[in-house]
Amino acid sequence: MSPKRFDAVVVGAGPAGLAAAGVLSRAGYAVLVVDEAPVPGGRLWAQWHRLGSTVWDGAHEVDRLVSALAPGVQWRLSTSVEAIAGSAAEGFQVDLARGGAVGRAVLLATGAAEVPLPIPGWTLPGVLAVGAAQTLWKGWHIPPGRRGIIVGTNPLGFAVAQELLGAGVESLAIVMPPPSMATAHLGSLPQQWDRLFELAAGAPRWAQPVARLLHGRAGWQRMAMRLYPPGGLAVSGARLQLRRQALAVEGGDCVEAVTLQSVDAAGLPAGAPWTEPADFVLLAGGLRPLGELTAQAGVQRGHYDGLGGEVPLVTARLATSRAGLFAAGNVLGVESARVAIAQGRLAGWGMVAHLGGSVPADRWREAEGALELARRDAPFAFQPGLGAARLRHRADSEREVGP
Amino acid sequence: MGVAGARGPEAAAPAVDAVICRCEAVALGALVAARNAWAIDDLRQLKLLTRAGMGMCQGRVCQPLLESLARSWGWDPSGALAARPPTRPWAMGQVLPESSEPEHG
Amino acid sequence: MTGRAPQVVVVGAGVIGAAVTYVLSSAGVRVTLVDRGPLGGGTSSRCDGNVLVIDKDPGYQAEMAMLSQNLLREWAGDLGDIEYRRPGSYLALAGEDEEEPARAWVDAQCREGLAFRYLEYEETHRVMPDLAADVPGSVYSPTDSTLNPLAYVAALLAKSRHRGAQVRARSPVAEIRVEQGRAAGVGLADGTALVADAVVVAAGVWTPAVLAPLGVRLPIRPRRGHLVVSTKGPRYGDVKVMEFGYLMAKFGRERVVPPDVERFGVALVYEPTRAGNFVLGSSREFAGMDTEPDPAVLHAIVKRALRFYPGMARATVLRGFAGLRPWTPDHVPVVGPVPGVEGLYVAAGHEGDGIGLAAVTGRLIGDFILERTPPLPVAPLAVGRFQEETAEWA
Ligand SMILES: Cc1cc2nc3c(=O)[nH]c(=O)nc-3n(C[C@H](O)[C@H](O)[C@H](O)COP(=O)(O)OP(=O)(O)OC[C@H]3O[C@@H](n4cnc5c(N)ncnc54)[C@H](O)[C@@H]3O)c2cc1C
Ligand SMILES: Cc1cc2nc3c(=O)[nH]c(=O)nc-3n(C[C@H](O)[C@H](O)[C@H](O)COP(=O)(O)OP(=O)(O)OC[C@H]3O[C@@H](n4cnc5c(N)ncnc54)[C@H](O)[C@@H]3O)c2cc1C
Ligand code: FES
Numbered sequence: 001m002s003p004k005r006f007d008a009v010v011v012g013a014g015p016a017g018l019a020a021a022g023v024l025s026r027a028g029y030a031v032l033v034v035d036e037a038p039v040p041g042g043r044l045w046a047q048w049h050r051l052g053s054t055v056w057d058g059a060h061e062v063d064r065l066v067s068a069l070a071p072g073v074q075w076r077l078s079t080s081v082e083a084i085a086g087s088a089a090e091g092f093q094v095d096l097a098r099g100g101a102v103g104r105a106v107l108l109a110t111g112a113a114e115v116p117l118p119i120p121g122w123t124l125p126g127v128l129a130v131g132a133a134q135t136l137w138k139g140w141h142i143p144p145g146r147r148g149i150i151v152g153t154n155p156l157g158f159a160v161a162q163e164l165l166g167a168g169v170e171s172l173a174i175v176m177p178p179p180s181m182a183t184a185h186l187g188s189l190p191q192q193w194d195r196l197f198e199l200a201a202g203a204p205r206w207a208q209p210v211a212r213l214l215h216g217r218a219g220w221q222r223m224a225m226r227l228y229p230p231g232g233l234a235v236s237g238a239r240l241q242l243r244r245q246a247l248a249v250e251g252g253d254c255v256e257a258v259t260l261q262s263v264d265a266a267g268l269p270a271g272a273p274w275t276e277p278a279d280f281v282l283l284a285g286g287l288r289p290l291g292e293l294t295a296q297a298g299v300q301r302g303h304y305d306g307l308g309g310e311v312p313l314v315t316a317r318l319a320t321s322r323a324g325l326f327a328a329g330n331v332l333g334v335e336s337a338r339v340a341i342a343q344g345r346l347a348g349w350g351m352v353a354h355l356g357g358s359v360p361a362d363r364w365r366e367a368e369g370a371l372e373l374a375r376r377d378a379p380f381a382f383q384p385g386l387g388a389a390r391l392r393h394r395a396d397s398e399r400e401v402g403p
Numbered sequence: 404m405g406v407a408g409a410r411g412p413e414a415a416a417p418a419v420d421a422v423i424c425r426c427e428a429v430a431l432g433a434l435v436a437a438r439n440a441w442a443i444d445d446l447r448q449l450k451l452l453t454r455a456g457m458g459m460c461q462g463r464v465c466q467p468l469l470e471s472l473a474r475s476w477g478w479d480p481s482g483a484l485a486a487r488p489p490t491r492p493w494a495m496g497q498v499l500p501e502s503s504e505p506e507h508g
Numbered sequence: 509m510t511g512r513a514p515q516v517v518v519v520g521a522g523v524i525g526a527a528v529t530y531v532l533s534s535a536g537v538r539v540t541l542v543d544r545g546p547l548g549g550g551t552s553s554r555c556d557g558n559v560l561v562i563d564k565d566p567g568y569q570a571e572m573a574m575l576s577q578n579l580l581r582e583w584a585g586d587l588g589d590i591e592y593r594r595p596g597s598y599l600a601l602a603g604e605d606e607e608e609p610a611r612a613w614v615d616a617q618c619r620e621g622l623a624f625r626y627l628e629y630e631e632t633h634r635v636m637p638d639l640a641a642d643v644p645g646s647v648y649s650p651t652d653s654t655l656n657p658l659a660y661v662a663a664l665l666a667k668s669r670h671r672g673a674q675v676r677a678r679s680p681v682a683e684i685r686v687e688q689g690r691a692a693g694v695g696l697a698d699g700t701a702l703v704a705d706a707v708v709v710a711a712g713v714w715t716p717a718v719l720a721p722l723g724v725r726l727p728i729r730p731r732r733g734h735l736v737v738s739t740k741g742p743r744y745g746d747v748k749v750m751e752f753g754y755l756m757a758k759f760g761r762e763r764v765v766p767p768d769v770e771r772f773g774v775a776l777v778y779e780p781t782r783a784g785n786f787v788l789g790s791s792r793e794f795a796g797m798d799t800e801p802d803p804a805v806l807h808a809i810v811k812r813a814l815r816f817y818p819g820m821a822r823a824t825v826l827r828g829f830a831g832l833r834p835w836t837p838d839h840v841p842v843v844g845p846v847p848g849v850e851g852l853y854v855a856a857g858h859e860g861d862g863i864g865l866a867a868v869t870g871r872l873i874g875d876f877i878l879e880r881t882p883p884l885p886v887a888p889l890a891v892g893r894f895q896e897e898t899a900e901w902a
Contacts (some may be wrong), residue, residue, distance in 0.1 A: 036491065076858050079502075082489030095489070095803045099497075115467045118421040120429065182423050182431055182468040184475035248418070290469055292490040309467070406824045427783075442669065443663040445546035450555055451658045454656055454783060461827065469538060489803070489825060492739050496821030 006074070008351055009103030011293065014042020015337045016329025017109035018065035023348025025070035027357055032101050033073060034094070036080040040066060042111055043330075044337055045130070046138040049159070049211035049379055051157040056379075058138075058337065065341070076101070084108075084297040088324030088354075105324045105351045108293055109344065110306065112330035115185075115285040117152055117177045121249030127281045129159045144166040145280035149239070149258045150174045151246045152186075153196050155380045157284030158235065165237040172238040173276075174284075175260060176245040179267075183285070185305075189267030190225070193242060197221050198384045208392045227263040247273055249281050287334045287382055299325055302396050306389025307333030308382065313397040316368070318343060319351035323400045326351055333393070334382040335375070342371035349354045408445020423472070424465040434472065446473040446483035456484055459492065516877065517542065517626040517694050519681045519718060522552040523657060523862050524709035524855050527870030530583075533671040536873060540702055541665070541673060542694070550712050552862065554799065554831025556735060556779060556787060557657040557749065559864040562597050562624070562649035563755055565879035566616040569840065573861070574622070575883055576602040576868035577651055583867060587663040590655045591782050594900055596653035598627075598636065599752045600643050600776070600816055604763075606752045610647050613755070617649075624649050638744040641816050647752065654748060654779070657863045684709070684722060684852065691851035706877055708852040713797070713834045714739030715842075717855035724846055727894050728857045730832035732798070734772075734791045734805045736813075739824040740784040744817045751776040751816065768808040778810050785826065788813045792833075792860075801828045833859045836894075841865060841888040843872050853877070854891050 008024045010017045015034035025031045033040070040062065047058030076096060083095040084106060091102040114129040116122065127142055128136070134156075136142045148169060150157045153176065161172055176189055184194055225242065232241035247259040258281060261273040288309040294301060299312045300321035312320045312327045320327055328347035329340035346367040349359050383389075419432030437443060437453045446469060449455065456462035456469050466484050473480035516532055518525045521543035529541045559577055564570040583729055584592045601610055610626060617624040625648045625881075632705040633639060653799070665675055680697040693703040711718045713730040753763050754775035763770070773792030779788045791805050806828040814820055835858040836842060846852040855873050858865050872889070875882040 080489075080491035080493070082493060085803065093803075113463060116425075116464055118418075118423050118468055120421045123422050123425055127471055178418060180418055180421065180431065181475045182421070182472045185467065185471045203431050290463075292461070292463070295485055296490060441666055442675075443662070445549070447553070448546055448548060448658070448662070452662060456521075459826065489806070489827065492824045492826050494821070495738075495810045495814065495823045495825060498807045499814065499821060 003102050006030045008105045010107045012109035013040035014111050016340040018346035019341045019344025022068040027352045031073045034076045038078045045056045046134040050233035108327045109329045110290045112287045112334045113290045117283040117285040123149045126255030130157045130284045148172050148280040149278045150282045152284030154284035155285045161238040162236045166203045174240045178245045195384045226272045289331050305388040306385035313401045318347040318357045336378045338374035342374045424455035427454040429455040446480045516706045518708045520711035521547045522550045523866040527866035528663045528873045529668045531870035531874035532663040533668040533673040539673040542676045542679045553658050557655045559653045565619045579867035590659040592655040594653040596650045597748045599647040601752050670763045694761045708853045710855040713832045727837045731835035734830045736788040736809050736828045737826050738786045739826045743780045749778045772808050774808045774812045799830045801830050825844045835859045847892045
């Protein structure tokens with residue numbers, strides 16, 4: 001079995017990978033796209049938002065990206081990449097379940113994963129991660145249930161709540177997760193409130209009631225929490241109950257109820273717990289860049305909370321510390337799908353240049369401009385401190401791997 | 404509500420029965436107990452002795468939780484759960500010559 | 509530092525250093541065990557847990573392994589749950605050409621008083637129904653046992669601590685201090701000095717590096733081995749099975765196998781684990797200090813396993829890992845005093861048997877330090893036996 005050789009192997013057929021494959025294939029290079037899912041598109045399939053007066057429809061974006069590929073692009077779908085070995089000089093061996101492939105350049109575009117919230121009972125059927133619920137609904141039109149509780153105040157949870165309330169879900173409350181040593185990364189409840197307020201400051205519709213609570217004034221968080229209505233605030237039809245935490249999910253074979261408890265304005269438990277019936281629970285623990293392959297491939301990385309975790313350091317053209325290995329999309333930090341597309345294009349051109357092709361100056365300008373624009377227009381930040389983290393990542397990258 | 408009341412006993416007890424590693428069914432309590440029993444002070448050792456992070460998903464789900472736990476105990480988790488190839492399970496039969504497939508077109 | 513000096517410093521918290529510490533602290537000796545990394549983070553957490561006699565050369569090596577098995581049986585009661593079991597082990601034959609040597613092997617072991625048996629075709633396939641139909645027979649050793657190596661190390665350390673031993677992780681030893689021809693303690697990389705009457709170096713493949721500054725040269729080299737772990741699912745029998753060819757690879761004898769199996773020194777080891785997975789091994793190669801698993805080696809291991817267990821084609825590989833066996837030229841460990849430096853001892857070079865031989869090694873070092881009579885001759889283990897090879901390696 002001698003592995004087939006390609007100019008470029010793209011790992012991950014989400015928006016970032018597809019955009020890069022488009023650039024590379026149209027520039028005449030032999031490209032292999034590998035994805036462990038049976039269809040290309042990655043997380044795009046689950047996305048549908050209103051963006052001002054327009055609509056962002058992920059399925060439509062998949063069509064657009066796939067039809068922009070030049071003929072001759074090779075596919076390996078339902079195929080996981082297990083490891084990447086070798087170097088640009090001898091060719092990277094991309095180890096695939098069922099045989100391998102060799103690429104002179106490789107793009108790592110494997111996206112992000114959800115972080116669970118381990119409250120007792122979270123492994124019961126009927127408890128889902130918010131992203132999984134989003135996929136079930138958008139991809140398969142299966143609503144998770146009728147009466148639900150979202151645990152955690154991650155922005156993705158708000159976005160999904162909004163989608164589900166239009167989808168047969170009758171009641172939905174958003175509550176805080178209980179403090180746990182295993183979720184120390186979330187911080188204390190007051191820290192989580194502060195982050196929420198920070199995100200709400202420049203935020204879309206869902207956050208406006210929260211933002212109003214602050215009257216646009218810094219330092220109001222503590223006061224706002226003291227005044228926070230016990231029954232919660234209505235946010236796009238869901239009840240946002242910041243002064244409640246979920247202690248456990250209850251049920252025999254599936255979710256039947258959630259044990260809740262009030263907390264005081266300092267985030268400490270107040271009063272006896274009680275249970276509320278629910279037929280589904282969504283965990284909004286946040287997203288993190290999927291780091292297995294970047295770690296395994298041995299590229300230099302750094303930890304940035306604002307980007308969601310451990311990410312490779314890259315040049316402005318998205319080259320990692322290992323010549324010929326590039327990264328784009330959510331592996332570089334959790335941002336919107338449009339950002340992923342723009343990064344994919346930029347990495348695509350970076351790979352063209354690495355393969356010896358010439359890249360006209362206006363191409364770079366165009367790609368870099370599109371990235372900037374996508375960031376400016378992002379519907380929401382997935383993590384607070386994104387901007388600052390991006391700057392630190394840029395500075396560290398410049399120092400460690402070059403401009 | 405809204406006034407700090409007496410804390411119920413449930414509030415004081417940490418959620419020791421919360422499962423941290425789903426694949427290997429390891430609860431927070433088991434991790435704490437293992438750490439105390441063996442005087443573990445390192446995430447890799449905790450993983451190998453409790454199997455947390457060693458399940459079918461290769462820690463994809465529980466890794467951030469284990470790392471958070473490690474940090475809360477003052478351990479440096481970096482590299483402890485380092486990805487080792489293969490990053491995904493593969494069928495043993497694929498090493499047989501007959502199973503080499505033609506490339507998809 | 510406290511006023512009273514610890515009496516013995518042990519360098520290296522792998523299975524060997526842990527066993528030495530356990531024996532000494534159980535005898536009331538004050539011990540400080542230091543490791544440069546996390547406890548058990550070296551080869552002892554990148555290996556399998558077989559405690560074997562079946563593959564030892566008849567005579568001295570088999571006797572040493574048997575002693576260790578018996579000691580371990582005594583220790584197991586004290587150590588708590590280390591997944592210790594005594595299921596025996598089997599060597600499956602790859603072809604009829606191995607029948608002669610296998611029968612001769614059994615005869616030689618029986619002459620030495622070990623209870624080995626040759627199993628004919630029917631019995632082999634009754635005990636191991638998943639084996640390929642063309643496996644002509646097998647060898648059985650009833651006393652072989654198995655355990656979880658990291659739990660073993662952790663339990664040895666927990667008991668030692670209980671008996672007063674100090675255990676320090678992340679404390680690299682920078683030098684062994686010698687005063688007037690006597691070991692006087694060790695200096696740690698952070699400048700701390702630990703004073704001692706005796707120092708035991710049990711640093712596995714790093715032992716030569718620890719001793720080199722003293723001008724002591726040992727031909728211990730890293731012989732890398734890979735293991736493959738399956739997902740939970742169907743298993744292929746409840747007994748541990750190796751191939752007879754394992755011995756051939758181990759002692760560099762002739763063997764007819766596919767090129768990658770040959771190149772990576774792969775021989776079948778099949779071991780069902782308590783957690784519900786199974787482990788496949790293993791390879792033997794000299795590849796430096798790199799423990800990053802090589803997919804080509806993992807593939808060769810699986811290929812070899814399928815030769816014996818065709819049904820495994822439907823099983824799934826979960827992960828692979830690699831460790832560095834501390835190899836010696838004569839396949840016998842180095843256990844004993846360093847000539848010319850009183851109070852300095854080496855316990856290293858156990859290659860693929862450190863888990864199994866840890867108990868007897870701990871016992872021997874205890875006997876040296878406490879001046880007790882060792883349970884077997886120690887000349888074959890002597891530090892000084894490599895004069896010629898050392899000249900070559902140096
Ligand atoms: C749960 C969730 C919900 C999100 N919701 C939104 C949203 O509503 N709006 C928004 O703008 N952004 C959202 N995002 C961010 C979103 O991920 C990005 O917008 C965008 O999809 C990222 O594109 P990508 O190409 O980097 O990764 P993805 O779209 O995630 O694509 C990665 C691809 O890589 C494949 N892959 C991963 N590992 C391997 C491997 N080892 N071998 C082979 N293939 C592999 C995956 O199957 C996947 O198809 C969400 C992210 C997540 C995780
Ligand atoms: C794939 C594989 C399978 C195996 N299967 C088996 C089996 O089934 N049965 C069996 O009996 N054996 C098996 N072995 C062999 C066994 O693992 C080894 O013989 C044994 O682990 C060696 O133990 P050790 O204590 O000598 O070395 P290690 O466990 O490597 O310990 C040495 C320690 O010394 C420390 N150290 C190094 N330098 C310094 C310094 N300067 N200062 C302080 N500390 C230092 C290291 O950090 C390390 O922790 C296998 C090995 C491999 C690779
Ligand atoms: S959840 Fe821990 S290994 Fe899968």
